Amino acid sequence: LQVVFFGDMFQLPPVVANDIEAMRFQLEYDSPYFFSAHLFQDQTFFLEMMELNKVYRQENRNFLRLLESVRLNRLDYDDLEDLNSRHLPQFEPEDFYVTLSARNATVDRINQRELSRIPLEEKTYVATISGQFNPRLYPTDPALKLKLGAQVMFIKNDPDKRFVNGTIGKVIKLDKKNVTVQIEQADGTPTQLEVEPMEWEVVKYKPSEKDPNRIETETLGNFTQLPLRLAWAITIHKSQGKTFDKVIIDLGRGAFEHGQTYVALSRCRSLEGIVLKTPLRMQDILIDERVVQFYETHF
Template structure:
């Protein structure tokens, strides 16, 4: 296995062609020069992640970045909400929140950024509020006086509420979404919607996507989409177009089926995990099985800029300690990458918040990619996709996410027609957006 160097530690550098448009500058200015509570949102492909990374690299404020899941935290170079605040894995109540052993970090915070806020339940948001009040000794001020900045798209990922918690959540909150938290009765959110779309350039396709997103579509829109239906016989198993599925089971079945069809020796690459790197946060397989000819997706930007996160490739050579892929006719040697798990600490002498590495995971930044789930495709961009809705979309925004992965309508193939049932609409999100319409 090829060892990583400092240059192959998994970081996503800022794009060199960063577009500092007016809305980007305005959002940065509000984050840097005000203390307002901000919700930064936008359709798929509008640069939310780029803005977050840019702010993190250029702010003069003492900030931490948190996320609801281990994978999301690793991707943004932050810490999970639960690990930072020591929250229990259940419905959060005030009596479940404890004082932190070292309060100096929280006491010296200027800002908390929460990424993928659409996945954060209302009770967790109230838990964050109470934990900050408690540990900063400012019980009467929302979030203990810390500026909060939320990034996410409510039309994409939704919060997960386990079956056993649904009844209690329904008693406590009007919805599971973060904006239903009680803290927002006393804390005004200013919402900023980034609107410049960098993924799609086809204006008619962008308009269709927007109608699907807002459930303002007409039968003609379904007809347009369903013109993209291809019979199974027309989709060859030799087709390299990535298949988007609604479930992990279907994606795994397709990938293992395609891998088994390839001739030649299968090689397994074992990851190494050290320190406090939980299995739930592993960014790829611990036992990565590959063959020559396998279709894969690269899941981290290359510092040498040979590929970006989401690039599709074909394995052209394997040995026990190397993986070589073909990317659009270019041969690239893929190194092992180290992902780091960090926790935050406060350096009193420097008056600075430091990132402390507490765990690491090393593996080739590769996944099999004949098929991936719609959920895991978020943030990716493809020129062509096959969308397999199986028994149907089952959660708010799922169809929109699948369609919006593609750069143009002509690049989409559907395995079955889209129906009205596949366009799932949560009115509570539209009611929230309506309350803050003047701010978007």
């Protein structure tokens, strides 16, 4: 099969889910990265590399330059000073700001604290789950607790293009099965959206029994729920692929994973939309030398 791969190796590294996976990688491969697959060592294997250079999330050239410096670990102290101009110790969070944190415990604490501060009745929306759907893969809470005024994030693209994965909004109406969420358009105009449950599938790919040259899909499990999660805060890991206008970056005691700082900074459309909880340090810019070696070998 001819396969096309898309991705950015300078973002967060592959997730090794458990000790068994970790042991297998240590015994069989040089790293968990795709380029350590045995196939890549085969002399007959051919990989054509293309680098996409058009950036759609950000437009400001200085911010793009700063992000690229963080991504490739080429940041100097002037660049660091530019980024740390967004450290605002007296900043009070406003609506539609989302905190990006390196740790799950911090995210859960912020979301539960903010939800409990709303002195209104809580309503629970229960997901419909069928077949084989690993709880680790649930896209949102199977019992989603919401209140009027709760800040939420959409976690799926709308077929009608009203919202995308990562759109931030505020709950303004709770019905029996649906909720209404108010979002801000790019020009600041408020828009109300009625949100219904949506479906996620776990799919298995297999050769067609009728034609071995074709690949078919088999649905193993379904998860149906409102495409929302509480979003006063989310983890940097779960923010990958999302775009925000206003973010508070909370690295706690500092970055501890390759690409973590780059992913957090690059989620935002502009430097002005970023607030740093603590100043960035040079040691927060972490990059995996195995990725650098592969990148420099092929570009």
